[in-house]
Amino acid sequence: MEKILEARGILLVYPNGVVANRGVSLEVEKNSIHAVVGENGAGKSTLMKVLFGMLQPQEGEILYKGRKVQIRSPNEAIRLGIGMVHQHLMLAPDLTVAENMVLGVEPRLGRVFLDMKKAQETTARVSEEYGLEVPVDRKIKDLPIGVRQRVEILKALFRNAELLILDEPTSVLTPQESEVLFATLRQLKAHGKTIIFISHKLNEVKQITDRITVMRDARVITTREAAELAEHDIAYLMVGREISFERLPPPRAIGEPLLRVRNLSYVNEENIRVLRNVSFDVRAGEILGLAGIEGNGQTELVRILTGLLPASSGRIEIRGKPIGALTPRQIREMRTAHIPEDRMEDGVAAEASLQENVIVDRYYRDSFSRGLRLLWPAISRHTQDLIERFNILAPSPRSTIASLSGGNIQKVVVARELSSDPELIIASQPTRGIDVGSEELVHNLLKEARDRDKAIFLASADLDEILKLSNRILVIYNGELVAHFQEVAGLTGQDLGPYMLGVQKEENVSGEVRS
Amino acid sequence: MSPLLKSILSEQFGYAIFRVMTPLLLPTIGVAISGLSGAVNIALEGTMLLSAFVGVIVSAFTQSLLLALLAGMAAGMAMAALLGYFHLKLKADIILAAIAMNWLASGTTIFLMFLITGDKGSTHSLKSLVFPALNIPLIHGIPVLGPILSGHNVLTYGAFLAVFLFWLITFKTPLGLRIRAVGQNLDAAASVGINVNRTRMWALLLSGFFGSLGGLYLAMGYVSWFGRDMVAGRGWIAVAAASLGNNLPLGTLLSSILFGVVNTLAIYLASVQLPSEFIQAIPYLTTTVALAIYSAQALRKRRRKIREPQAGGAP
């Protein structure tokens, strides 16, 4: 079969030193639907960015239709006939479908005016040609996401794309809309187009793809015909690996539920139901891990638990007290700590000093201020103490956060949160993007806290982390809890993978603990 | 009927509304069209000042209305271009840079005025021209409407033409489409190859163009001289008016009409025994109130979206 695209030996290193693609090779056959799957951080998005000219690899070559090409920008990719549908749609919300369609290549009336009529006709024509119905004159913001995505696809087709790359297209669709998308993709295939499809939802991948490439840790693991692989096989390839870590000793005694979540639901501004009837308990002396690929509702869940976002419905209680109407400070004063998933956005003020960052949740307490007056000597001493205890590499308490490395910044965040002596710790992706040494420190600290009878809720896309630390594990997929593992001894990534990837699902899962 | 009410319902009142509206409508269009691109030009206060000054000087020294018009427009667009350079190229905060340029315009015009005329207050000593008033042939004769609609300064008709031009450019030209796209979703525009900075620069130039007409009207339509601080905050009111009108042609027209009516009322109220300071404060007070109401509304709309999820999602 003729190959439309070949990538050979792609090496891509980000400026911060992270190797995102290592010796990656990909062969895509013409007129096929080819899936690229992998966990967060496996390198698939990076590879797509390389193919679409958004990133330049340090090594490697790309052949398009047999010819060696250099794709230096998205415009060049488009000119070659490669189109991309991004996960976050590139559409102007207040413009109509036709207007978005012709943006950049507007048909003219005379030399000055816009020929909207022609734009509409062209849109209708392309729509008909590929059998993709779109309301030509409606504004994007009034259209459901599934239709918006179709417009995005049409945009690429209109610019003569022969190879379409879709980045996690079903992450924003309902199951019904996904079905419609798959029908669309089959139609496009019938039209002779080739499609690369990135996803972590294996059930869907199996449904429509011809070949599957599995990536893991910046490498391609294998490329096989879809028919040859069962979903469980794919899951194993994606996550299964020799995880060498010591199992944690069984905890002493687990206490009462400190945190009770009942029937939590959340609908966001775009009217997407992000959380669906989530219920669970977290008890003193345990770590409850929430496993799941990022983007399945964990972000919103954590923000709701810490008072930064209002729930749409449901009940949350800490030590029996409902916290729905409480402010972040009030929740913190109930001895709750929050290690945020985005340390730069929420966890620190980058331009401020270490000590200023460390005291944000305690500056008003007696040890650090007398009335209005801040006691800087006490604050500096406290910060210095934290620097030593948590092994933070920083010249002094007055150093600016921005001058520290990612791992050290996370250590500052963790130091602050854990030193407030909380009883409930909510940690979200606590070791994302940090070095191994810092990661180990954070893990040890969480274990220590657990051993001192704290209740810890850990949301993470890092399976190793979840398996290493959790006493119980919940899996979330599409905003719903799809599995609850109360016994974690002997669990591996293989067991969790299928749930995380939507291949398997249990009904009516709740993380509640029956007493 | 009280004499005040009579005068308000008179034709002169209707006529006055248009006069008052002109130097509000034009800068509002300027703010709006730049706002659509996401790089809003709030330096129209200074732009109007500069164009007014340049227009008067050029008209006094060349005695040519056309040259004065062109010079005024060039001055306005040059100022906008400078703002664009500082914001787009040198990454200056567009708000701070605009504030600085407003003051620069104020200082520069007085500075130059003194150098040229020896007077720091106004250019009364110069013989500057005035744009003519137009009597529209057929309309002129219609009772009631005639005196209201006809006989206005050509720049007043120009202002309404400007609204049409604004609409035309925004919705009927590729540039307008790109301006709107850049303002709504930068990445989307960039992803189809549109040069975001160039598009924003064009929007700024257009804003300078419209704003300059407002300034020219003040110094060469209303009166025939330039006076320091003659813009009197209209450029700032335009910022509020543009956001009230959602940066769209119809919206800017409506909000300008609103402010025009209120401000004309204020002038007419001067005949009542209210202190003139109260009257003069009305435009600014109403702008603040309008801003508050508009913001509250926008906020309520956003909040409602979260509280009332559509039935589309499965329970």
Place this chain on the structure above:
Amino acid sequence: MEKFVLKYFTLIRTLIAVAIGLVISVSLIYLVSKDPGYSLQSFLLGPFLSRSRFFNLIETASPVIFCGLAIAVAFQARQFNVGAEGCLYLGAAVGTAFAVSTRMPAFLHIPLVLLVATGVGAIWGSIPGILKARWNASELVASLMLNYVAYFLGLYLINFHFRDKQAGYLVSYQLPQSAWLAQFIPDTRMHWGILLSFVCAVLVWMFLYHTTTGYEIRMTGFNERFARFGGINVVRIIVACQLIMGLLAGLGGMAEVMGIHRRFLWQSTPGWGWDGVVVAIIGRNHPLLIIAASFFLAYLRVGGQVLNLMSDVPSEMVTVIQWIIILLITAEAFLSRWRFRIMVRQAERLEEAR
């Protein structure tokens, strides 16, 4: 040398902007004046050439310091409230009204008058803050509009109710002596209000960097999300910092009236509110740097006045220069390529050393 440049880059960039401003002013003088040498001398040295001019410099700096501090407090929380002008005007007007209508001994009168002006300023300054906190209305537009309203209100108050009809021009009654801030250096107008401005600078510095509320304000300015995340009541801070702005501006306006004019005589707003924006930006919102920036601005101002008096160059040149400096300072990318090249060279040298 290069390491020094990197560490103090922002300061150096500010100084370069100021230097460019001075160069432009010198060039303008050369272009415009018929006797550039003399004009230049008047401008650059004028403030130092006579005793009265020297003290004039300090007197001129004082209200600018007040307003600079006011603006800085709001700017530190990233609130673009520019209402210092209106707050100082209205505060001084109401304060004058109160001073003129009441009689009491000085030790009571002075603090009470200042309190009234400060309170009025605080209330007026907090209005844009409340609009922003509750309805997300632009505090920039609101404060701008309210500046005008404050001006008209203050003008009305003085011209209609407290006008001294015996004076030749539109001014208020003279303040009773009990409400005067004494001038303590003979043959100058140096009054206690000036010392008050320095004291306020120290107080504001202590407030911003050594109190809990000041900390909350600064963290909100650094990263509002972080402040919220950490538990700071951001809504309260947004209002508080703008209230404090109005408070300081009102204080500054009243101090000027009580110390120098002893009447309310401003038929147009004096402009210190906007000078406050200038020195806040030059001084990077830091109270002690603002003192320096205010002196620099006062130096330019007084130099401009001397220039205006002694030569043919109008004082508006100073307005032009000060805002050119601001324009250069706000241009973040200004000189950034120079800095980048230095950074690259430093990194290369580190590599070679390995």
